[in-house]
Amino acid sequence: MSTPYDHPETIVCPGGPMLLRGRHVVGDADGVPHETTRPVTAVCRCERSASLPWCDGTHKVLPERLRPS
Amino acid sequence: MELPTPRGPLSEALFAALRSTDDFLPVLAETSGASVDDGTLCLWVLHQLHYREITGVPDTLEWDPQLLRLRALLEDDLERRLRSRFTAPTGLSFVVDFFDWVDEHDGASLAVHVHREATRDQVLEMLRERSLYHLMESDPTAWVVPRLGARAKAALMELQYDEYGAGDPNRLHHHLFALGMEASGLDATFGVYVDDASTEILEQNNAMTLLGLHRRHRAAALGHLAAFEATSSLPSRRMVQGLERLGFPQELVGYYAEHVEADAVHEQLAVRTIIGAVLEEAPELAEDAWFGAFTCLDLEDRVARQMLDRWGVRDERDVA
Ligand code: FES
Ligand SMILES: [Fe+2]
Numbered sequence: 052m053s054t055p056y057d058h059p060e061t062i063v064c065p066g067g068p069m070l071l072r073g074r075h076v077v078g079d080a081d082g083v084p085h086e087t088t089r090p091v092t093a094v095c096r097c098e099r100s101a102s103l104p105w106c107d108g109t110h111k112v113l114p115e116r117l118r119p120s
Numbered sequence: 121m122e123l124p125t126p127r128g129p130l131s132e133a134l135f136a137a138l139r140s141t142d143d144f145l146p147v148l149a150e151t152s153g154a155s156v157d158d159g160t161l162c163l164w165v166l167h168q169l170h171y172r173e174i175t176g177v178p179d180t181l182e183w184d185p186q187l188l189r190l191r192a193l194l195e196d197d198l199e200r201r202l203r204s205r206f207t208a209p210t211g212l213s214f215v216v217d218f219f220d221w222v223d224e225h226d227g228a229s230l231a232v233h234v235h236r237e238a239t240r241d242q243v244l245e246m247l248r249e250r251s252l253y254h255l256m257e258s259d260p261t262a263w264v265v266p267r268l269g270a271r272a273k274a275a276l277m278e279l280q281y282d283e284y285g286a287g288d289p290n291r292l293h294h295h296l297f298a299l300g301m302e303a304s305g306l307d308a309t310f311g312v313y314v315d316d317a318s319t320e321i322l323e324q325n326n327a328m329t330l331l332g333l334h335r336r337h338r339a340a341a342l343g344h345l346a347a348f349e350a351t352s353s354l355p356s357r358r359m360v361q362g363l364e365r366l367g368f369p370q371e372l373v374g375y376y377a378e379h380v381e382a383d384a385v386h387e388q389l390a391v392r393t394i395i396g397a398v399l400e401e402a403p404e405l406a407e408d409a410w411f412g413a414f415t416c417l418d419l420e421d422r423v424a425r426q427m428l429d430r431w432g433v434r435d436e437r438d439v440a
């Protein structure tokens with residue numbers, strides 16, 4: 052009870068995105084800044100999302116070796 | 121909401137009694153031998169008493185003991201049906217193995233059909249039936265909040281906050297669906313299309329309310345949520361493309377576009393922060409979480425197959 056619960060600003064999801072809590076600006080591959088719009092955002096790590104820089108679930112249909120660790 | 125058209129002796133008796141607030145004991149007698157369709161419609165109406173006003177039915181009946189008895193009988197029946205279809209996976213960790221398990225158990229897909237083949241009329245038919253859930257999206261899960269410990273409760277609210285628009289009603293998901301329906305020429309009043317709904321659609325909705333309303337089903341409700349979110353992003357993308365192909369309005373496309381990105385977040389939250397916390401506190405609830413997840417995928421498969429059969433479409437699972 053006395054130790055505070057873990058509540059990190061980022062959570063790395065094995066094989067999938069990185070979750071980002073709160074408001075942030077994330078740059079895409081061309082350096083264009085994108086602002087987060089929801090309480091928690093999934094940032095793509097496989098680089099194959101059709102909504103970059105955000106995750107759109109595409110990582111789930113990639114072969115194992117193309118999924119981020 | 122208006123009472124639907126009865127589908128058999130049980131719903132005839134129940135709806136007449138609801139209108140006249142008669143003694144409900146004679147209705148109870150009708151339950152034995154009622155068809156699944158008839159009983160399922162009755163349970164759907166009894167559940168709706170907990171969500172909204174039904175024209176001509178006094179609000180006090182929400183907690184009428186005889187109606188609760190009837191609700192319990194119909195819920196037992198539903199739960200027995202759902203459990204009989206389920207076998208618990210063995211040797212799997214929910215948090216680690218969930219997404220692979222979903223991949224193996226995902227069934228027939230309406231989104232695949234909408235993507236490339238569906239006609240405009242088929243999509244409208246689908247929207248009318250789906251509206252029974254989408255117009256109250258996330259509400260069944262809201263019942264679960266007070267039943268959780270601090271960590272899981274905060275985690276579920278983090279997800280639900282986004283479903284409910286993060287404070288902005290213009291972003292609230294079931295409102296987005298209502299806007300999409302109206303722009304597509306449909307009536308977004310809750311329940312107007314219930315007479316068109318298949319037994320499968322009603323059963324799918326009843327299962328969500330059943331799991332949401334009972335504290336003992338809290339882990340199953342969250343397992344259901346996880347499976348629902350985990351089968352949404354990619355199908356929503358197909359829906360976007362299919363609706364654009366058919367020239368549906370931007371409001372409706374926008375509802376599905378929102379779910380591509382939202383549910384890519386929600387699926388991770390549901391599994392990692394919500395169920396992760398629940399199972400760390402109470403590992404014995406793992407089987408319930410799987411039961412809920414299986415029920416979600418299984419009922420969606422039944423809904424999709426029923427609709428595809430009705431349209432004479434071959435099961436497209438192989439191309440999904
Ligand atoms: S990590 Fe999900 S699409 Fe790239
Ligand atoms: Fe949603």
Ligand SMILES: [Fe+2]
Binds near residue numbers: 283349382383386
């Ligand atoms: Fe969601």
